[in-house]
Amino acid sequence: MKSINYHEMGIRIRKQRELLGYTREQLAEKLDVSTKFCSDIELGVKGVSIQTLAKLTELLHLSADYILFGECIQGDSVELEMLSSLNQKCPEKHRNDLITIVNAFIRSVSEE
Numbered sequence: 001m002k003s004i005n006y007h008e009m010g011i012r013i014r015k016q017r018e019l020l021g022y023t024r025e026q027l028a029e030k031l032d033v034s035t036k037f038c039s040d041i042e043l044g045v046k047g048v049s050i051q052t053l054a055k056l057t058e059l060l061h062l063s064a065d066y067i068l069f070g071e072c073i074q075g076d077s078v079e080l081e082m083l084s085s086l087n088q089k090c091p092e093k094h095r096n097d098l099i100t101i102v103n104a105f106i107r108s109v110s111e112e
Contacts, residue, residue, distance in 0.1 A: 002069050007044030012067060014042040016060045019082060020089050031055050061085030 017027050028038035031052055040046040048056065057064050061084060065071045083102075090098045 004047070004068050005044075006047055008070060009047075009068060010042040010044040012062075012070060013056065013060065016062055016082065016085065017042075020060065020085060022059075027059065030059050061088045 017024070022030075024038050024042070025035050028035045031038065032055075033052065037046065041048055041052075053064055053067065056062070056067055060067070087095060087098065
């Protein structure tokens with residue numbers, strides 16, 4: 001049986017929150033929890049309820065497996081899941097711009 005490392009889980013939540021540009025206060029508000037509780041989750045001091053986990057998966061665009069265990073479902077890589085979350089966060093009318101920027105970046109680093 002897998003065990004949950006709350007400290008590592010908190011790190012994954014914080015990294016994704018920051019990647020998506022949410023402040024801790026914004027995430028706490030969206031989760032309907034206090035900022036202190038959100039901080040405790042990110043520090044690994046406290047775990048989360050099933051309801052809060054479900055909200056986290058939706059808000060952070062991550063699977064419950066990744067949040068809890070650092071593993072992705074269906075063979076997806078962590079990086080793919082994070083890129084997907086950035087795409088979800090981007091306003092739909094600018095998603096083609098995002099793809100253009102990512103492609104330009106890949107071309108520039110591939111030429112090194």
